[in-house]
Amino acid sequence: MATPLPDHKLLVARRILICRPEPEASRLADAFREAGAEARVLPLIRREPLPETPATRTLIQNLDLYTHVIAVSPYAAGLFLALADNWWPQLPMGIRWYGVGGGTASIFAQSGLDPCKPAKGWTSEALLALPSLQTFHHEKVLLVRGEDGRELIQQTLTERGADVTLLPLYRRLSPTPDKASLDSALLHFHPDAVITLSGETLNNFIALSKNSGHNPETTLLVVPASRIAQRAHQVGLTQTCVPQSLADTDIVAAVAQELDRRTGSAGNTK
Template sequence: MATGRPVVITRPLKQGVLFQQRLSQAGLSGVLFPLLDIAELPDTTALRASPACLDDYAMVAFVSPNAIDHYFEHLQSWPQQVDIAVMGAGGVAALQAYADKLRGVRIISPTNPLKTDSETLLEELDLRRLAGKRVLIVRGQSGREFLADALRSHGVQVDQLPAYLRSEPAFDAQRQQQLHELIRQQAIWVITSSEALRTLDRWIRQSGEDIIVANMQGQHLLVPHRRIAETAQQLGFHSITLTGSGDEQLLVALQSQI
């Protein structure tokens, strides 16, 4: 990179490595610094049993690529009459890995690349058709309740299925050293999760040094969603670029920054 500034990838490790490969293909280099860990559930009984019951649903909504990957590990084929809904370009891209199981299946996602979340997905759904029917939401062990609550308010029967665990990585001495070095280098940070951003904020405040907090808050953040941008502003970050949703939009923004 011309400026020598590292691009920090804060996604969970598996997704981070994939994005690092995309950066490399575009002639850029990225540093892996996961701010979220993804793990299997201690008990996957319900998750493994769910694919056999897909015919009970009019639609299945996946909240993230991780939800897709953990669910499809247990899937042989997808019934064509059951629609799939995803939150944005990341979900659409994750489904491409399972295209052989999804022939003829309708996939619904927000059409505005600059605004992809539960609220904009809801605008794409035929709520009158779904009224009185069952919908399954596949997600982490916890998460936002907006989509489930909104669907129920329109008469939809909603089931929610945890597919994975989300947790904060250990902030050990090695990570502390890496964080301080990245701050010193004035890195460009790709932040794709408000939860990850809050983890980063906790880590810098653990140092107890105002100068480290101030220096981190001055780092440049690239975020693909307005909610993450709002979280960043609330936490005191002041150099924020809001990109469109999906890796392509992030890459375009990065190439204009470095």
């Protein structure tokens, strides 16, 4: 269950920079504004659907041969369902559907499916802990994702005996903001917290900070998992926060609580 939005007072005058792709970035910005914060959007990842190919069509047409279908993100799940709708007025029976996290699972659920998802967490490791993904006898698994990423899922399921097929439906691109936009977001806005919900987004933010002269060492970085937090720590960025989930309300609540805690800690040291 998502956390209720925090009291407005906790985020008043707080500046939040959101580096998610659209449309999630603007939606999250609205959630922060509802909680009293000033929010700006600077997407550092852009997603682009891949053109449909004969190989893609063949995979979709043979969907009934698969016993498990895993989508790695809400975006992947949405693209998959739109594509499948062209060939399957009613999706075949007997498939177990999976979302890496609750948001992805909800996309499948909106289409009348009953997806599996981790009871806690939204990482590849959490998904791979599900009992129904432990042992395979050459069952066919379709992994719906971008052009790259989530290699751990494919590798682990293959080692467990699954016949894994990749279905890449989009590519991730790294936009390069112009200097004026970058200076406005980092130097003039001077965010209290930056939302970087993937390793790639974090890397792009670090690189752009160096190029702009912005010092992110005292900025709260919101990251999706502890392994991404460790990556930030390795380059000297120790002010990190992992939210309870990637639901908008949980991200807002985590930022509010962490910034409030830091304010209280600073006051106690005076």
